[in-house]
Amino acid sequence: xxxxxxxxxxxxxxxxxxxxxxxxxxxxxxxxxxxxxxxxxxxxxxxxxxxxxxxxxxxxxxxxxxxxxxxxxxxxxxxxxxxxxxxxxxxxxxxxxxxxxxxxxxxxxxxxxxxxxxxxxxxxxxxxxxxxxxxxxxxxxxxxxxxxxxxxxxxxxxxxxxxxxxxxxxxxxxxxxxxxxxxxxxxxxxxxxxxxxxxxxxxxxxxxxxxxxxxxxxxxxxxxxxxxxxxxxxxxxxxxxxxxxxxxxxxxxxxxxxxxxxxxxxxxxxxxxxxxxxxxxxxxxxxxxxxxxxxxxxxxxxxxxxxxxxxxxxxxxxxxxxxxxxxxxxxxxxxxxxxxxxxxxxxxxxxxxxxxxxxxxxxxxxxxxxxxxxxxxxxxxxxxxxxxxxxxxxxxxxxxxxxxxxxxxxxxxxxxxxxxxxxxxxxxxxxxxxxxxxxxxxxxxxxxxxxxxxxxxxxxxxxxxxxxxxxxxxxxxxxxxxxxxxxxxxxxxxxxxxxxxxxxxxxxxxxxxxx
Amino acid sequence: xxxxxxxxxxxxxxxxxxxxxxxxxxxxxxxxxxxxxxxxxxxxxxxxxxxxxxxxxxxxxxxxxxxxxxxxxxxxxxxxxxxxxxxxxxxxxxxxxxxxxxxxxxxxxxxxxxxxxxxxxxxxxxxxxxxxxxxxxxxxxxxxxxxxxxxxxxxxxxxxxxxxxxxxxxxxxxxxxxxxxxxxxxxxxxxxxxxxxxxxxxxxxxxxxxxxxxxxxxxxxxxxxxxxxxxxxxxxxxxxxxxxxxxxxxxxxxxxxxxxxxxxxxxxxxxxxxxxxxxxxxxxxxxxxxxxxxxxxxxxxxxxxxxxxxxxxxxxxxxxxxxxxxxxxxxxxxxxxxxxxxxxxxxxxxxxxxxxxxxxx
Numbered sequence: 001x002x003x004x005x006x007x008x009x010x011x012x013x014x015x016x017x018x019x020x021x022x023x024x025x026x027x028x029x030x031x032x033x034x035x036x037x038x039x040x041x042x043x044x045x046x047x048x049x050x051x052x053x054x055x056x057x058x059x060x061x062x063x064x065x066x067x068x069x070x071x072x073x074x075x076x077x078x079x080x081x082x083x084x085x086x087x088x089x090x091x092x093x094x095x096x097x098x099x100x101x102x103x104x105x106x107x108x109x110x111x112x113x114x115x116x117x118x119x120x121x122x123x124x125x126x127x128x129x130x131x132x133x134x135x136x137x138x139x140x141x142x143x144x145x146x147x148x149x150x151x152x153x154x155x156x157x158x159x160x161x162x163x164x165x166x167x168x169x170x171x172x173x174x175x176x177x178x179x180x181x182x183x184x185x186x187x188x189x190x191x192x193x194x195x196x197x198x199x200x201x202x203x204x205x206x207x208x209x210x211x212x213x214x215x216x217x218x219x220x221x222x223x224x225x226x227x228x229x230x231x232x233x234x235x236x237x238x239x240x241x242x243x244x245x246x247x248x249x250x251x252x253x254x255x256x257x258x259x260x261x262x263x264x265x266x267x268x269x270x271x272x273x274x275x276x277x278x279x280x281x282x283x284x285x286x287x288x289x290x291x292x293x294x295x296x297x298x299x300x301x302x303x304x305x306x307x308x309x310x311x312x313x314x315x316x317x318x319x320x321x322x323x324x325x326x327x328x329x330x331x332x333x334x335x336x337x338x339x340x341x342x343x344x345x346x347x348x349x350x351x352x353x354x355x356x357x358x359x360x361x362x363x364x365x366x367x368x369x370x371x372x373x374x375x376x377x378x379x380x381x382x383x384x385x386x387x388x389x390x391x392x393x394x395x396x397x398x399x400x401x402x403x404x405x406x407x408x409x410x411x412x413x414x415x416x417x418x419x420x421x422x423x424x425x426x427x428x429x430x431x432x433x434x435x436x437x438x439x440x441x442x443x444x445x446x447x448x449x450x451x452x453x454x455x456x457x458x459x460x461x462x463x464x465x466x467x468x469x470x471x472x473x474x475x476x477x478x479x480x481x482x483x484x485x486x487x488x489x490x491x492x493x494x495x496x497x498x499x500x501x502x503x504x505x506x507x508x509x510x511x512x513x514x515x
Numbered sequence: 516x517x518x519x520x521x522x523x524x525x526x527x528x529x530x531x532x533x534x535x536x537x538x539x540x541x542x543x544x545x546x547x548x549x550x551x552x553x554x555x556x557x558x559x560x561x562x563x564x565x566x567x568x569x570x571x572x573x574x575x576x577x578x579x580x581x582x583x584x585x586x587x588x589x590x591x592x593x594x595x596x597x598x599x600x601x602x603x604x605x606x607x608x609x610x611x612x613x614x615x616x617x618x619x620x621x622x623x624x625x626x627x628x629x630x631x632x633x634x635x636x637x638x639x640x641x642x643x644x645x646x647x648x649x650x651x652x653x654x655x656x657x658x659x660x661x662x663x664x665x666x667x668x669x670x671x672x673x674x675x676x677x678x679x680x681x682x683x684x685x686x687x688x689x690x691x692x693x694x695x696x697x698x699x700x701x702x703x704x705x706x707x708x709x710x711x712x713x714x715x716x717x718x719x720x721x722x723x724x725x726x727x728x729x730x731x732x733x734x735x736x737x738x739x740x741x742x743x744x745x746x747x748x749x750x751x752x753x754x755x756x757x758x759x760x761x762x763x764x765x766x767x768x769x770x771x772x773x774x775x776x777x778x779x780x781x782x783x784x785x786x787x788x789x790x791x792x793x794x795x796x797x798x799x800x801x802x803x804x805x806x807x808x809x810x811x812x813x814x815x816x817x818x819x820x821x822x823x824x825x826x827x828x829x830x831x832x833x834x835x836x837x838x839x840x841x842x843x844x845x846x847x848x849x850x851x852x853x854x855x856x857x858x859x860x861x862x863x864x865x866x867x868x869x870x871x872x873x874x875x876x
Contacts, residue, residue, distance in 0.1 A: 334629065335786040340779055446628055446636065448790040453640050456797060457647070463659045464651045477658045479665075 021119040027060050027136040030119075034062060037123050044126065057096055058136035062122070067129040068146045096137055103142060114143040127202075135514035154180070157259035157281070159426065162298040168257050169259045174204050174278035180261035181208065185268060188212075195226075199235040204278035205234060205355070215272040218287060221469045225321040235280040240275055246466045252429040256288040263297040273468075288469035289474050291487040294318070296424035299490045307490035315488070317422035322417060322433040325362045326443035326451055328412045329504045332358050334447025358409070363437075365405050365413040368395050370433070373417075518838030521724035528734045530802070533660040533667075534716055535566075535742045539709040540614045540671065541623055541792045544750050544767040546850055551701035552762060553612070553754055554691050556747040558698045562705025569862065570739055570867050574732050574820030577720045579872055585717040585865070586813040592871045601868070604813040604860040606807060609715055612708070612853065613662060613803040614834035618845050620796040621835075627769055628789055638835045641793075645801040646828035647662075650821050653722050656805065660798050667798075670744065670791040674768065675752050677775045679780035686758040687751065707854030713739070714861050717765060718809040768792070804828060815876045 024030050038044045047061040060299060103115050114130070116122060117140045122132050129147025154176070157169030170177040178192060192208045207226060209219060225244045233241055237257065245254045258264055259281050264274050267285040275284040294314050299307040331338055332347060339347065354361065372391035376384045395413070399405045405413075416436070423429040433459060442450030465472040474480065475487055485491065547555040568706070575756045580588040585605070590598045620641060621634040629637075648656060691698065723731070737872075753767035756774065764770045772788035775781060807827050839845045 337783040338786055340782070446632060446640070447623060448786050449629060449637065449793065450638075452790045452793060453644055456644050456794075460644070460651065460655070460659060460663075464655045470637055473658075473659070476662060479658075479661050 004261070008149050018263045021133070023117050023119055023122070023139045023141060025139045027134060030134055030141075033119055034122060034126075036125075037087060037119075040371055048308060052095055056320075059130060060134045062126060062134070063131040063146065064126050064129065066462050067127075068131060075134060089274075090407075096135055099135060100138055100140075103140075112145060117141055124156070147340055151176075158509055160258060160297065162260075162261070162296075162301065163300060164301040166260070166262050168261055170261060170264075170281040170283055172279050174276055174350055175282070175371065177261070177276055177283070178206060178208070179436050181264050181268070181269065181274075184265045185210070190268065197229055201233045201235065205236045205240065205275065206277075208268065210268045210271070211274045214267065214273060215271060215470075218271075218468050218470060219273065222286060225468075226275075229432060233275055236280045237275060237277050237284045240277060241284055241286075243312045246468070246472075250465055251434040251459065252290070252462070252472070253293075253425070253427040253431070253467065254286075254288055254465070254472060256285040257282050257295070257427065258424060260282065260297055266300070283329075287470045287472075289467060289470065290462060290472055290477075291475055293425045293428040294425065294487070295383055295490075300493070304490055304492045308488070311490055312488060314422050314424070317419040318429075318432060319424075321420035321429070322435055323439055323451070323455075324416045324440040325412055325418070325436060326454070328409075329362060329440055330357045330443040330447045330451050333444065347406075347408050348398050353403060354406055357444070359440060361405050361409050362413065362440060365395065365409055366416070366436070368399070369417050371412055520652050520654045522653060522657040522722055523724055524726055524729045524731050524734070527660065527720070527723045527731070528738050529661050529664055530657055530719065531716060532629050532738045532742065533664045533795075533798040534666070534719075534802050535709055535712065535739065536664075536745060536795065537802070538619065538796040539742075539746060539799075540667070541766055541768055542616075542849075543705075543709065543746055544753055544836075545765045546704060546846070547701045547750060548753065548764075548767060549703065550850075552692050553687060553689065553696045554695075555699040555701055555754075556750045558701035558705060559697070559746045559750060560743050561702040562710050563739065563746075565702070565706055566710030566739055566743075567715055567736060572734065572831055572865060573713055573717045573720070574735065574770060576717065576865075578873065580714070581723075581725065582721055583722050583725050584719075584809060584813060585714070585868075586810055587721075589864075589868050590814075590870070592868055592875065594838065597610075597815065601864040602810060603782045605715075605866070606810045606814070608860050609803060609810065610831055610834055610855050611838070611856070612712075613800060613807065614838050615845065615849055615853070616796060616800055617804065617831065617835040618839050620793060620800075622790070622842060622845065623766060623769070624793070627766060628786055635836050638832055641800060642795060642804070642828045642832045642835070645797065645804050646824050649805045649828075653719070656662060656794055656801060660731075663794050663798060665794050666791065668676070668790055671749065671768075674746065674772050674775070677777065677781075678752065678756060678771055679775060682752070682755040683701045683758065684755055686755050690774050707850055707857045710823070711857035711861060712855070714857075714865055715806045717865075718806045718811050726803050747828060762804055804831065807831070816837045838875070 043066040049059045125143040130143040133142040156167040189211045194206045241255045264283045439454045444452040462473040551558045621637040773785040
């Protein structure tokens with residue numbers, strides 16, 4: 001496994017800011033120094049031991065109890081055990097001299113051990129869940145990794161359910177997540193880089209890519225932005241996404257997220273970079289392009305024809321979710337001649353006695369709907385279902401009877417709501433929820449022209465938006481016929497493999513062609 | 516944003532097509548048929564041929580100075596004050612014609628679809644959107660218009676195809692009802708609008724990134740010819756559907772969309788098509804605004820191009836709301852003045868500059 005760690009560079013940085021304190025030869029001095037750092041931290045445990053034949057040698061074991069849950073903390077014994085086979089003799093007869101010699105020479109130990117000699121390193125290791133062993137008369141300490149915190153076990157991700165395909169989802173542990181990915185992609189081309197970010201949290205952040213598949217300029221841009229993040233506290237991958245994305249105020253997410261290792265692997269194979277943060281299951285896939293948000297992981301587990309049709313359904317769903325209320329407003333207030341006369345009469349009939357114009361009616365109903373959506377997210381599950389029944393009644397029936405909304409508007413709003421759930425990525429669906437309202441205002445003031453202005457502005461934004469320097473609207477923005485096909489249809493795997501082989505040629509052509 | 520933006524050959528050809536077809540597709544048929552009646556399609560092809568002459572000169576100059584725009588090579592070739600005179604006069608006519616196009620679009624909307632809305636709202640919105648687009652630069656424009664042009668062609672094709680049951684080829688006869696004079700008159704109009712516009716395109720040409728293996732000039736001529744054919748076909752289709760009545764229609768292509776009727780479902784869909792056709796005008800206005808911005812910034816060597824987009828947009832907006840009191844004035848400006856102004860203030864200076872470059876050799 002090619003896991004490169006950047007500890008060394010970090011240590012250098014710390015040296016710059018504050019000079020390091022050497023550990024003392026006297027055990028008591030060390031203990032007071034550590035206690036001075038961890039005042040009021042009662043989960044730091046100090047255990048003193050005596051050893052050697054006369055029990056006159058002293059040792060100190062320090063660790064942080066809360067993150068070393070599964071360990072029996074008597075590592076001193078282990079230290080001695082390591083020595084016995086080499087030095088021959090009783091564990092009780094081990095002397096300090098032998099210990100020193102053994103660890104400085106890096107003898108074979110049963111567990112990985114770090115020999116450290118700075119006070120800052122001791123505190124750092126303690127917080128990372130190491131057990132630190134110190135000896136009287138030796139100005140170095142031994143640190144054993146014993147980190148253990150209860151984590152959720154690997155289960156099916158709640159938000160990305162697939163009918164066919166693996167049921168594994170990522171969890172809140174970075175190493176395990178990387179393991180899930182690595183076990184599916186057994187290639188030495190898979191490069192993984194881990195760094196620590198954040199002044200207080202020191203979150204472990206990793207990114208991985210498949211060498212040779214990922215475009216060089218994208219990787220360069222990613223690494224540039226990745227290195228710019230240093231002191232920001234990162235609790236979730238979304239923090240990371242926000243710090244790295246091209247346009248923070250855009251309604252469109254510029255990175256995809258997933259909780260499925262198989263999706264992450266397929267993204268890696270497609271030349272994407274993935275980023276993970278320790279403590280959260282979300283995997284970030286960058287760069288994310290507009291059209292990719294319409295693709296669902298299960299597309300490739302189902303039959304081509306069906307997947308292609310479903311994908312078209314999703315695209316239609318997005319268009320409906322974005323523009324149906326505004327189209328309805330434009331038609332019913334400005335372009336009534338477009339509606340077939342019988343339907344127009346029916347609409348007029350239902351709208352009779354409505355106190356509000358179509359825009360206000362639509363805004364009220366959409367507001368109800370959004371409110372209901374937010375409320376059902378926050379409520380505890382047993383109450384949630386009750387609220388949704390009441391909400392459905394209020395939106396559906398009561399509002400019609402009370403004369404707030406016409407039945408046609410309820411149909412429009414309900415269809416809009418359902419359509420907005422058809423997009424596989426929740427974050428992407430929110431863009432249509434945001435953009436819907438300005439479109440409605442445009443349609444209500446200038447009809448079709450207002451709608452068109454709105455669409456041109458959205459189109460302009462999408463075209464000028466970039467994700468990690470790549471054009472966001474790619475196969476549609478600069479039209480690339482070969483790839484555009486994949487947007488609407490899920491092409492058969494045999495074709496894709498052929499395309500994969502050509503991809504090198506293609507990416508070179510793109511570099512040449514520019515824009 | 517990158518300092519030097521470039522677009523590839525295909526994008527340049529498509530930009531040219533968007534530029535030349537853009538607003539003409541809704542505006543040209545009415546006046547042409549009004550003047551030349553059944554011979555209008557001959558006039559458009561004749562004007563198209565004259566457009567090829569303009570294009571020849573523009574491309575000739577482009578071959579000599581591939582990295583310079585019209586304003587830049589004028590400054591190189593001519594005596595400074597003359598260069599400024601040419602540049603300013605070009606800027607003025609382009610501003611006027613952009614205002615003209617904007618007013619034409621507003622007119623189209625207020626007379627056909629949104630009859631009660633005031634003109635200035637349409638002008639304001641379209642120029643605002645166009646300015647925002649220009650600020651994003653030529654690359655974004657090229658990408659955007661690529662898809663939009665396909666959409667526009669799709670719309671035109673569907674109008675033509677969905678009317679297939681309404682065509683009466685016998686209406687095309689007689690072609691020259693009142694002899695050649697009206698045909699030549701319409702050709703005169705066509706020289707000013709749209710074909711003199713090719714000259715302004717010389718401001719965009721330097722953005723082309725040359726690819727040696729791809730023929731560029733040939734495709735530009737082909738694009739020009741395609742434009743002529745599309746316009747001629749829409750004129751012929753209008754005549755075939757409306758017959759002698761067509762001369763009374765102001766926007767025949769819009770009327771073509773109006774009479775589409777398929778079953779009980781697809782009928783009176785002109786609003787959809789009308790609004791789709793506006794996209795052409797939007798593209799044209801955007802590119803004209805871009806050209807104005809290029810002329811002004813290059814003429815006075817201004818480094819920050821983006822800063823001048825909104826002021827110039829405002830200028831065009833003010834022009835568009837104040838230049839014309841009514842349709843008749845617009846018609847006068849478009850049908851009579853435009854050709855004179857474009858030839859005298861645009862084409863003749865271009866000829867002089869081209870002649871100077873020949874002499875200099």
